[in-house]
Structure formats: C-alpha cells, structure tokens
Amino acid sequence: MKWMLARLAWRFLIARKIRAFFAIMGISLGVLLLVSSQTMMSTLQHSTEVSARERFGDFDLIAGYNEGQRLLSSKDITWINNLEGVQETTPILLPYTAGHMPENVAVQPFYYSFKADRLAAEHELLSLQTGSFPEDAQVLISSKYAKEAGLGIGSTLTLPFPPAEDQTVTVSGILKESESLSRLFIFNYDWISKLTDHTGQASALILKLDNGNVKSEVIEQLNDHFDGLTIDRRSAKEEEQKNLGGLRPLVTGLSVIVLLGSILIVISTLQMSVQERQKELAVLRLLGGTRRQLFEMVIWEALWISILSSFIGSAGGIMLCYATSGVLEKWMGYRVDSVVVSYPVIAAVMLGSILVTLLASFIPAYSSSRMSPLAAHRQQPARLTQHSLWKHIAVYSLFVGLIALSILIPGGKETSKTAVIIVGVLFVLLCFLCISFLLKPLIKGIALCLKPLYAMEGTIAGRNALSRIGRSKQITRVIMLSVIVGFVGFSVLDSIVKETEKNMANQFPLDYIIQSAEASYEPGFSPELSNQLNRLKGIDSITISSSLLVDIPVNQMSPDWNGSVFKIDNKDHVLASLQSMDLIKAQQFSSYQVVEGKIQDLQKNQIVVTKDFCRYFGYSIGDTLELKMDEVSEAAGAAPLQMNIVGVIDQNPLFPGDEMTMYTSVDAVNSYREAKVEQILFNITDKNQQEAIKAQVQSLLEQPEYQNTVFYDRMAELETFYQQYKQRTAFLTASILLLTLIILAGLMNIMSSNLRESQKEFATMRSIGSKPWQVIRLAWFEGIMIAVSGTVMGLIAGVLLRYQFLSALDAQSPAPYGMIFVILAISPIIGIASALPSTYWLSKIQYNRD
Incomplete structure (x- = not known):
C-alpha cells in the first residue's frame, strides 16, 4: 500500500508538469546555493590556510x-x-x-x-x-x-x-x-x-x-x-582561518535564508496541488481511503520533489563552483589552486534539504487529511477569510506600537541598542505572521490605482487576487524576505564602508607618504623634492620639515599621562618635537579645529600646541615654555628657546593621537639647522592616472639625492577592507538573484494555477467581445498586484529594520531613496514576467475552451 501511495503521488506530480518543474526548480536553487556556498567555503578555507601560513607564519x-x-x-x-x-x-x-x-x-x-x-x-x-x-x-x-x-x-x-x-x-x-x-x-x-x-x-x-x-x-x-x-x-x-574575515557567517546565513525561501515555495506548491486535486482526493476518501493515507500521499509527493531537487541542486552547485573558480579569485581576492569538494558536507546538505522539505510539507498534508469528502467533491471555491474589526484594530495597534517603540527607545547604551534590534525583528515577524492584514489593503489600493486606466481589468484582477490570497501568502513572504535581506544588507554594508572610510580619513588624512630614512632628529632630505613633486599634475601635497627634539618642563602633571618623564635640574621634563608645518594647508586634509588663539603668521618665539598637551602638562594659551635641545638632537648644546603658546588646536592635524608635537614658524626651526624635510604627505587627485603618477613619484625617488627616502602607500591598508566589502557584496547580490529566481518560479507556479482556474472566466470575457490584450492584461495585473504588494511590505519592514541596525551600530547614512525606487520599479516587471508563460499558454487554448 505504501508503494501504491508513492506511485500515485508520482503520477499526481507529473500530471502537472509545469507546476512540478517550478517546484523542483525552486528547491534546486536553494540547494544549489547551499552546496555551492559550502564548496566555495571549503575551497576558500584551503586557500586561506595557505595564505595565512604565508602571511602569519606556520606556527600557532x-x-x-x-x-x-x-x-x-x-x-x-x-x-x-x-x-x-x-x-x-x-x-x-x-x-x-x-x-x-x-x-x-x-x-x-x-x-x-x-x-x-x-x-x-x-x-x-x-x-x-x-x-x-x-x-x-x-x-x-x-x-x-x-x-x-x-x-x-x-x-x-x-x-x-x-x-x-x-x-x-x-x-x-x-x-x-x-x-x-x-x-x-x-x-x-x-x-x-x-x-x-x-x-x-x-x-x-x-x-x-x-x-x-x-x-x-x-x-x-x-x-x-x-x-x-x-x-x-x-x-x-x-x-582568518576560522571565519575567512567574517565571510563564513554571512554565507551560512544567506544560504539558510535562500533555502527558507525555497521551503516556502514548496509549501505553496503543495497547497495548490491539494486545492486543485480536491475532487481526486475526495474520490479516494469516498472509496475508503483514510485521512492518514491522504496525509502520506502529500508527504510522498514532497519526498519526490525534495529528492529530485537535492540531486539537481547538488550537481548544479558543484558544476557552478568549477565554472566560477576564476571569479572567486577576481571577486573574493583568494588564490584558488583547486576546487575543494567536501562530499560529506554535500551529503549532509542533501539530507538536510530533504528532511526540511518533508517537515514543511506537513502543513498542506495536514490540511488535505482534514478535508471533508463531500465539500471537496463539490469543489467549493475558496472564500476570502474575513477578520473581525477587533482583530484588525489589535494587529494594526501592534504595528503602530512597535514603530513608536523603535523611534522612542533612546540610543547610546548597549541595552538600548539590543532593545532597538529586538523591536525591529519583532516588527518583521509580525509582518510575516499577519501578512493577510497587510496584503488585503495593499491589493485593494493597487486595484484602485489601476481603475482610472483600466477599469475592468483592474477591478477583476483585484477581485481575483483577493479571492486567491491564501495561495499568494507564501510567495509574498518570499518576496518580503528577498526585499528585506537585500535592502537591509546593502544599506548596512554601505554604511559600514562610509564609516570605515571616515575613520581612515581621520586616522590617515593623506594616502601616501615620503619619509626620511633617517631618524626624525637627523637632517632629512632636500626641500627640492617637494618642489619637484608639486610640479607633477594630479598631486595635492603638504610638507613637514625636519623637527627639533626638545625637553619640555612640566608645569603640572596630569594623572592621565602615561609616558616617560625624566629629571633636569630637579624638575620633571618630557621629550617632544618642534617642527614647522603649514597649518592652514593642513585644514584641507584634516577636520581639526582651532580651540583658541591663532595658527598662522607665527613668529620665531611662538608655538601652537594641542589641547591634550595643555591638559597633560598644565599649560594654557599665553604661557611661556623654555625648550632645551635634547642631548641626542643635532642641535644639542644650543641655547634654550623661549616659546610662547599663541594657539591651541584640538588634535594633531595629520597624525591624530600625537600630542607631543608643537608647531612654529619655518624660521624658528631653520635657525638651528639647515632647512630639511622630514616627510611629504600627498593625495593623488587624478584617480584615472593613479598608477602612472605613483610610477612618476617612484622614479623621482630613484634619483641619487633622494636615496635616503622611503615611500609608503597607505591606501594598501584599505585594500583588505575593500576586498572584504567586495566579497560580501558579491555573495549578497548572488543570494538576492537566486531569491529572485525562486520568486519567479513560485509566481509562475501560482499564475499557472490561477489562470487554469479562470479559463471559463476568460472564455466568457472573449465571447462578450473582450480583446485578447484585455485578457492578457488581466493576468499581468494579477501578477503585478502580488509582486508589488510583497515588495511594499518588504520595504516597510526593511526601512524600519535598517533604521534599527544603523541605530545599534551608531552609524549615520542618508535615506536610500534610489534603492527604494529601483526595488519598486523592478517589482511590477517580475509580476509581468511571472505571468508570461501562463498568458502564452492562455493565448493558445482560450479559443478552444468553453
């Protein structure tokens, strides 16, 4: 009897080849992503272990x-x-x-x-x-x-x-x-x-x-x-070996999300299968079939779908990894010597996908077993579930309450950040659980918008979409899931990039540095290099002169100071550097602020210091410091300098965290030594010629008089971060594309079932004079209503969840209106595309049906 049910389930499955194809394709895409992602991670794990040994050494x-x-x-x-x-x-x-x-x-x-x-x-x-x-x-x-x-x-x-x-x-x-x-x-x-x-x-x-x-x-x-x-x-x-720089959690999470979308498609497919086969199932019940046998038959159908999908998806995932191994090197930044296929992992993925699919099939299987034979045999049309007024008030009050909470919870504290994220997640879960409360008004609203242009089609399509809302729930959830993941994922990644770039800009205002190979208290290199550099097009630079190493008397030591202190004439001293730099020019590259006083037109006896310098050593604007040349300085033994503090800035302009550098005029430093340069910092403004300009700079440094210089490219410090950003963006994009394909498969399945159900309705419309394009538009509008409704709900949840995540991350990012517009513009296209196969079939058969 068991095998009879299995064969009967197989016949039911292949009787609707189109639906079976879309169901298998939906699950296969989820399995494909899981298998390909796990194979990719195994490959990258091997590659990372090799590169980690080369980079960090083969020890622990x-x-x-x-x-x-x-x-x-x-x-x-x-x-x-x-x-x-x-x-x-x-x-x-x-x-x-x-x-x-x-x-x-x-x-x-x-x-x-x-x-x-x-x-x-x-x-x-x-x-x-x-x-x-x-x-x-x-x-x-x-x-x-x-x-x-x-x-x-x-x-x-x-x-x-x-x-x-x-x-x-x-x-x-x-x-x-x-x-x-x-x-x-x-x-x-x-x-x-x-x-x-x-x-x-x-x-x-x-x-x-x-x-x-x-x-x-x-x-x-x-x-x-x-x-x-x-x-x-x-x-x-x-x-790096365990998490591939944080990539593994993202890959695993997105793979599970895509598989979840596939599972929702299976539930939707089996529910439609049960609805369309009500008469056959009723006959089985009337002939003596038990509820358990109906339940098992749906489970068998799900088993056939899951087995076929697991094999197709696994084979496709492995072939995809071999075909795209070159892309891994280009986009992921990892050297791929060979694709590493972990067959135990793939077997676990296949078995897991089969088990999860079977578990998901319990919902439609249970509904089929509870079906009344007589009602099923009459094939009574599905009625739109009506919710009481109090249910509507309760659900909408929950939505409004969660939105209000997300805005009113104060930021800053860790507990508040956690609460904000919890509220956002609860809002998304509420959207998924109470989807019909949102779906109905949205479909009615879209139908209302279509009425002025296409009154008949808009009205009928809206009515049809509402009457079949039970079929549309699962696919709408997948659309919501795709929109939320894409919208929140890209928004958070973009925000992280901007924050990192901002922090790096504060830490390293300029991208490139030419530095003296000698110690800072030694002569440095000729200022002529600065002149030659400025003659190159596409460069914006600032020059820092060689500094004087001086001993500073401490007026009043702050307990926060943890640096070295030494005694001179029974008085505490600290070591600092005195140098000249164009502080006005530095404001082009740094966001430092003038706390008080002046920073330009400095005289020989005037200096500018940081506010931390004043706080640590008990000085303020107007004080005079006696600076003694340190014994290791080139100017050791020279008379002390009497310098007046005429300006205070909030931080070191180009090297945040360095509070031990004081700034004075060029003449004050040059009076103790020959004018030399310690560092030249510069940006390349012409990004199109970046490599060519770098080559010109390196060519300059090969001249004999500049052999005592070292060239550092600080942009390289961002390369690893940008590479990780590219990896995450690439995988997020691939996941969204697969979810979109799953959505298309599910929508095509639904539209195929819906249009088959409406054959007589379409034939009646044609018989009373409706044009073929009116019938086709009717199908298109129904697909648009489902796709746009799911997209709008996803955007509502996504916008709130994005706000929560950015609040928790203390990140600021402008509203992504462009992304919202693109998502909204794509959704009706997906709705139309999902109806194309069905409308093609409809155009072929509508003249031959009653």
Missing part, C-alpha cells in the same frame, strides 16, 4: 616574558617541549629590553635573535628582501636603516654587546620594507646568546602545535605553570 603561539629580567630557562624550554600537543618550538632572544637596556645599546636599533631553523623562518620579522640568515658575527638590518646608514650586503659595523666587548659584524641580509618595523637588528641566536651570557635561555618560544584543537589546552597549561607569561594566540591568523 608565541609564549614568553616582556620584561628583560625574566627569561625562560633551559628547564622551562624542556618542560614546554614535552607538553602534549606541542610539535616543535624555537627560541627568540631579546638580550636587551626597554626597561633594562644599557645606554650604549639604547641608541641602536632594537636587538632580536633567532635560531637558524625552519620554524624561526616562519616569523614575519624574518621576511628577507635580499641576502641570507645571519651566522656568527653577522646581522640582518631593516631596509630603512640600510638607507639611513648607507649599508648593503657585506658592509660592516661595530656594535656594543655588554657585558662583552664591542663586536664588528657583517650585514648578511636586508629585511623587506615595513613602516612599523623600521629600526631593528636580527642576530643568530646561538652566537649572541653565548656572547651575552644567555646560553640556553629565551625571551619567548615560537610554538608549532599538532593541530588547532589543542591550542586552548596548551595555553591553559602554560598559564597554570608560569606566572606572568605573555602568550600571543596568533588571533589574526586564527580568525
């Missing part, structure tokens, strides 16, 4: 002490090596640290040392530009220091190694250029540990573990055994 932890008096002993190292899960270790030794550094070492670049082994070579500090790892009496130097000191491979220099005597070392290699790691020396661990009496000891250990699953256990054991041990979890590498 760094454990050690920051302060110089504490080192890991040989016994400690042995204990760590014997820990379960630890595969391999290698030591890092910092023979001198900031808190315990001899004076003659303090003026040198920072000393590091590594063993000459495979694991040490994975550390990012050992990124060689040229040369080889140092052996005994050899050193690796930074690119900037090589330029500053005029050194190359084979050059020698004499360095202090207390308590040992000074040693002459040879440069064995030069590190890759890095703005953050500009002054360091790297030595061979075995050589320097003997030289400095640290044999067998280490400041830290690099740990390679058996696998990532044991990381937490190893960290816990290290913390239990050692007091005050600092552990670098390599969180950036871990996060």
